[in-house]
Amino acid sequence: MKKICSLFILILLFNTTQIMAQNKAKILVLIHSDNGRTYELAKEIAKGIESENNADSYIKLVKPSQNPNLKSLPVATVDELANYDGIAFGSPVYFGNISTGMSEFLSKTVQLWTEHTLEGIPATVFMSAGSGAGKELAIQSFWNSLAVHGMILVSNGIRGTEELNKAIPQGNSVLGITTMASLKDVERPTKGERALAELQGRNFAKVSLALKDTHPKRAVSVTENHQNFNEILKQKNIVLPQVPKPAGNYQPFVRSGNLVFINQVALKDGKIFNPGKLEVEVNEQQVKDATRVTMLNVLAVLQEAVGGDLGRVKQCVQLTGIFNTKDDYAKHAELMNIASDLTAEVFGDKGKHARATFGASSIPVNSSVEIQAVFEVE
Numbered sequence: 277m278k279k280i281c282s283l284f285i286l287i288l289l290f291n292t293t294q295i296m297a298q299n300k301a302k303i304l305v306l307i308h309s310d311n312g313r314t315y316e317l318a319k320e321i322a323k324g325i326e327s328e329n330n331a332d333s334y335i336k337l338v339k340p341s342q343n344p345n346l347k348s349l350p351v352a353t354v355d356e357l358a359n360y361d362g363i364a365f366g367s368p369v370y371f372g373n374i375s376t377g378m379s380e381f382l383s384k385t386v387q388l389w390t391e392h393t394l395e396g397i398p399a400t401v402f403m404s405a406g407s408g409a410g411k412e413l414a415i416q417s418f419w420n421s422l423a424v425h426g427m428i429l430v431s432n433g434i435r436g437t438e439e440l441n442k443a444i445p446q447g448n449s450v451l452g453i454t455t456m457a458s459l460k461d462v463e464r465p466t467k468g469e470r471a472l473a474e475l476q477g478r479n480f481a482k483v484s485l486a487l488k489d490t491h492p493k494r495a496v497s498v499t500e501n502h503q504n505f506n507e508i509l510k511q512k513n514i515v516l517p518q519v520p521k522p523a524g525n526y527q528p529f530v531r532s533g534n535l536v537f538i539n540q541v542a543l544k545d546g547k548i549f550n551p552g553k554l555e556v557e558v559n560e561q562q563v564k565d566a567t568r569v570t571m572l573n574v575l576a577v578l579q580e581a582v583g584g585d586l587g588r589v590k591q592c593v594q595l596t597g598i599f600n601t602k603d604d605y606a607k608h609a610e611l612m613n614i615a616s617d618l619t620a621e622v623f624g625d626k627g628k629h630a631r632a633t634f635g636a637s638s639i640p641v642n643s644s645v646e647i648q649a650v651f652e653v654e
Contacts, residue, residue: 299330299485299488300329300330300331300332300485301330301331301332301361301362301481301484301485301488302331302332302334302360302361303325303331303332303333303334303360303361303362303363303364303480303481303484304333304334304336304352304356304357304360304362304363304364305318305321305322305325305333305335305336305363305364305366306336306337306352306357306363306364306365306366306381307335307337307338307365307366307367308337308338308339308366308367308368308375308377308378308381309337309341309343309346309366309368309404310343310368310375311343311457312343312346313368313404313455313457313464313465314366314367314368314402314403314404315335315345315346315349315366316455316464316465316470317366317402317404317453317465317469317470317473318335318366319335320465320470320471320473320474320477321333321364321366321402321453321473321474321476321480322335322477323474323477324473324474324475324476324478324479324480325364325477325478325480325481326477326481327474327478327481328478328481328482330482330485331362331481331484331485333364333477334360335349336349336350336351336352337349337350337351337352338351338352338377338378338380338381339351339377339380339381339583339584340583340584340585347506348506348507350585350587351582351583351585351588352381353583353585353654354381354385354388357388357393357394358388358393358394358397360397361397361398361484361485361487361488362397362398362399362400362430362480362481362483362484362487363397363398363399363400363427364399364400364401364402364476364477364480365378365399365400365401365402365422366401366402366403366404367403367404367414367418368403368404368405368457369404369405369410369411369414369454370414371410372410372413372414372417373410373413373414373417374403374414374417374418374421382421385425388425389424389425392426394426394427395426395427395491396426396427396428396487396490397427397428397487397491398428398429398430398480398483398484398487399422399427399428399429399430400429400430400431400432400452400476400480401418401419401422401429401451401452402452402453402454402473402476403415403418403453403454403455404454404455404457404464404465405454405455405456405457411449411454412449412451415449415451415452415454416451418452419451428483428487430479430480430483431450431451431452432449432450432451432452432453432472432476432479433450433479434450435472435475435479439467439468439471439472448469448472452476453472453473454469455469505586505587505622508622509622512621512622514572514618514621514622515572516572516575516576516579517544517572517573518576519573519577519580520540520543520573520576520577523641528577528580529577529578529580529581531581531653534590534652534653534654535593535650535651535652535653536578536581536582536650536651536652536653537648537649537650538574538577538578538581538648538649538650538651539646539648539649540570540571540573540574540577540646540647540649541570541573541639541640541641541643541645541646541647542566542567542569542570542573542643542644542645543569543570543573543641543643544569548641549565549566549569550565550566550644551641551643551644552642552644553600553602553638553644554599554601554602554605554644555601555602555605556602558644560607560610560611562644563599563611563645564611564614566643566644566645567597567611567612567614567615567645567647568614568615568618570615570643570645570646570647571614571615571618571619571647572618574615574647574649575618575619575622578649578651581651581653582653582654586623588654589623589626589651589653589654590626590651590652590653590654591626591629591651591652592619592623592626592627592628592629592649592650592651593629593630593650593651594629594630594631594632594648594649594650595612595615595616595619595629595630595631595632595647595648595649595650596631596632596633596647596648596649597611597612597615597631597632597634597645597646597647598633598634598635598636598639598645598646598647598648599612599633599634599635599636599639599644599645600635600636600638600639600642600643600644600645601635601636602635603635603637605635608633608634608635609633611645612631612633615647616629616631
């Protein structure tokens with residue numbers, strides 16, 4: 277009897293946990309950050325969002341960053357905005373306005389505006405200012421853009437100011453938290469600014485949860501299940517090279533609809549790696565090594581094509597390997613396995629693809645291999 281009761285309690289707890297998870301608000305913390313101060317505020321906002329266990333937060337960038345502290349963050353797509361229960365926007369202040377990166381991202385939301393997609397979704401704003409001058413103008417300009425979308429604007433109000441150290445200049449705004457990033461000899465964000473950011477996140481989560489079921493359900497799935505491919509590549513010791521520059525009047529990739537088309541040869545550090553014809557200037561192992569170099573170039577171009585977020589890759593559709601061989605060579609498939617295996621190693625089931633391989637009497641720039649690739653992306 278005790279075992280049955282224990283089992284019943286476990287099932288009840290499991291079901292309760294599942295229901296609670298389903299009822300949580302999903303909140304995007306969408307940022308552009310130059311030196312990392314906006315990101316520091318974003319982490320405090322996210323901490324506040326999750327503080328009462330009624331919401332989950334997802335920090336994403338509007339564009340890829342080369343800042344070491346930001347490089348691993350996923351990049352958001354415009355289409356996914358519609359599927360969150362609230363969006364907290366963060367940006368540096370540029371001349372009393374939002375940053376160029378954030379402005380460019382918002383300029384891509386015209387279709388969402390046309391279709392009234394974001395109407396009724398709560399929004400809040402936080403910013404990182406240099407001297408603090410222009411912060412109110414910048415936040416108001418931010419609010420203007422979101423108001424045009426019909427988003428519900430959630431202010432910070434006059435709350436938490438007792439946390440601020442009045443002896444030093446602080447950020448703070450009724451409309452949303454700011455930090456004064458450029459002042460010397462003071463760590464930014466300050467302890468008080470961080471406390472206000474957390475409070476803003478906590479308040480925003482309550483509003484987002486309260487309004488969670490008041491706007492239409494949307495079809496686009498939230499991308500919290502996107503894998504962090506920067507971490508995957510790091511774990512597998514896979515280093516993507518710089519995107520090779522075109523040698524003629526063409527692009528590294530072309531996107532048509534949801535398909536990305538890429539062609540690459542075995543270029544490494546500005547030179548062709550293991551050049552020549554198989555079994556004449558190079559052996560099979562050298563060609564296999566060149567095939568891996570070529571596929572790494574393909575993946576580097578693909579990463580650029582999806583804005584730095586390989587999580588947006590839905591499927592490797594087709595790989596075609598072309599090898600510089602003599603007429604009687606017949607083991608092309610073994611050479612191409614290197615590229616196929618690398619694709620599957622990075623993308624798992626999404627890396628399974630259709631494939632073609634064949635030989636050629638010559639390949640441009642005397643490369644021993646050329647790979648053509650087609651990927652489906654979001």
